[in-house]
Amino acid sequence: MGISERRERDRERRKNEIIDAAENIFFRNGFENSSVEKVAEAAELSKATLYLYFKSKEELYYAVCQRAEGMLFEKVDKAIKKATDTSTKIRAFLNAFVEFQQKNKDHFDALFYLQTHPFKLDPDNELMIENRRRDQIYINHWTELIDQGKKEGLIRDSLDPIRTVLLIWMQLSGLLKIASVWQCELHKELGFSRDELLDEYYNILFNGIKRDKQ
Amino acid sequence: MGISERRERDRERRKNEIIDAAENIFFRNGFENSSVEKVAEAAELSKATLYLYFKSKEELYYAVCQRAEGMLFEKVDKAIKKATDTSTKIRAFLNAFVEFQQKNKDHFDALFYLQTHPFKLDPDNELMIENRRRDQIYINHWTELIDQGKKEGLIRDSLDPIRTVLLIWMQLSGLLKIASVWQCELHKELGFSRDELLDEYYNILFNGIKRDKQ
Amino acid sequence: MGISERRERDRERRKNEIIDAAENIFFRNGFENSSVEKVAEAAELSKATLYLYFKSKEELYYAVCQRAEGMLFEKVDKAIKKATDTSTKIRAFLNAFVEFQQKNKDHFDALFYLQTHPFKLDPDNELMIENRRRDQIYINHWTELIDQGKKEGLIRDSLDPIRTVLLIWMQLSGLLKIASVWQCELHKELGFSRDELLDEYYNILFNGIKRDKQ
Amino acid sequence: MGISERRERDRERRKNEIIDAAENIFFRNGFENSSVEKVAEAAELSKATLYLYFKSKEELYYAVCQRAEGMLFEKVDKAIKKATDTSTKIRAFLNAFVEFQQKNKDHFDALFYLQTHPFKLDPDNELMIENRRRDQIYINHWTELIDQGKKEGLIRDSLDPIRTVLLIWMQLSGLLKIASVWQCELHKELGFSRDELLDEYYNILFNGIKRDKQ
DNA sequence: GATGAATGAGATTTCATTCAT
């Protein structure tokens, strides 16, 4: 039995090496301007070998994104766990996302690209199924946070937790991405920084979800 | 005297025909998967002729986006003008954006693509300069709306108008785009529609920007 | 009669302006990498207008070369006339060529390109006929120099004047051109300059053509 | 063990087949007017495959030239070895060059084109490095000939061997090339042949380099 | 499992030249 397990382990390790290489290439040039050739070179493998591990360029990119998402989720997790009360937990959730975009710009961008482009892997692709499961877990995880906030009277009762969480995810994604692309113009022509923008965002959001004073 | 003017008019018309064709192609396949060749075919012109009107594929795409932005701005304009009081004007502004994404999905997507990809035209490109001027006008236009809302006691005084407007633009863009890509999953796996999501968004946003009761 | 003459003069002037522009472009990029478009731009004319004055890109280049040859011939002429005795005249002839390559590198290169590429203008092309006549004049001119040298006992009697002149032209052309392209390598890897090479050339040549001591 | 060696051999053979095809095309149309497409067709390969063996059109042309130079060097070598005394060796060296231009006009032209056009391959290109080494060997080889001539009192002591060899190479290149392009005119308008011209050249050159009688 | 070889299809852009006006 040990032998097939070791094989599986070897295969996983090799896959990871390929993803390492793919990150290098995809992060530098984006999906469209990267070539499988370059990834193979970076991985010190032949192109044909890549195809033994990933069925297509798309699947390879998907794997890179999956890892990126893993990183993000982990960071958010840690941040939430460190916080003690619900209010700071929610703030920590946002902060972690924001920080991820700043410190792991490439990973964030890859994730954003995946979310805004209809990638067509076949729907019973292993990676996708696994990913979807994980997504679900995290969404639940975060909605519990909202629920808790509602119980504690921090958040308006009328808000639907799932929608609220997705809403935050989507709008914050857009905000961070566009602000990042416009960085230069924001500074030069409008005269304020990403962080000032984010302050205003927090301001409005928290006001928007908090329970009305009674 | 009439001769050069007619030429200019012909040229403008031809340019517009090309943009028509380009919309067809770019909207169907996206920027990366469209080719100048296909656009030329659709315009019933030779590739070389296209290059007499647009210096590069990028510039052509930019022209398509410029037109799309024009449409969006016009719609927002009209919607605001129809409304009578400031509160409905602000709502109308958002509604027009949302409706644009729904009724002119392709135009919206093109615009979104442009905003989330660092396009490099040379910075003294005519189209770009003109566009930037228009952008500025509209931003001013909308910030006045926020200012008015503040004067009328609808909106918190502490909000910076420009930041607020940009914030709304960015987060709403992200929200609409990602929701549109996930459309299917939202429905099937989470069981609610884009419109329900948007309701929640409005809900939170208006609560977030309104002046606290005194 | 004045009217058609003025027209002719205008046409000549315009042609010269075009050649000015063509020099700019051809000298910068060479024949193959220059485009009629660029020349037209530089001449502030439309492409179509260029074709009113020159039948093809080739003919235009030929005109540029003709002018260059004119310059060279003039320089050689002047140098020879300045010299007083036959021996220095011959030296002056060579010096003028060498100096032309150095001070008018672009003109020299154009001339060299023309000579080493079988350009096909139709053989009764005006420019060509005129040029050929001029060539003949100059060849005669120079062969007289050799003849004179022979009479004065400076040059071996057995040498054929025409062959000798052509020989010098051809070998010196090759020498100057290749030395110019290799300039860098000559210096770095072999450690001597163009001028040292030319000294040796003069040395060998003059020894080669002079009459044996009796 | 044999497997990778056979692969290497196959690859070399294929490369040579491509160079065969490239010769066909380049020789017929020259570098500028040849296309990689045509070479690929001639080689009965796809364009893409060509690029697996040669990184660019330039590199391909360079390979063609390298082979041509090899041929020339070999011929010169053989000619020199056949000759018994230094004087005839030197003559044989020239003769071999002249004969090469006559019998392998295309190869000569390719070589000449390379030498008179600043080709930009990256300087650590394998082909270039190898070529440069070979060039150096041959230059040394030939300078030894001059040195020997000096020792034997055939050649003037004052001549620098390297410069002399390069000089001969350059001037003879120019002479042969221009005479070849003018072939027709030489005959018709001046009434003598390439060979008569060359006789004069030899005449002058040998007189020019020989030791003065004492 | 690993890979070198191969490729069809296609990408963007350029060019010399013509012609109706």
Add this chain to the structure above:
DNA sequence: TATGAATGAAATCTCATTCAT
């Protein structure tokens, strides 16, 4: 005379993927 518009043909190079070994 002058020109804007138009184009067919071509150029170099790239890419995702497959397959025999």
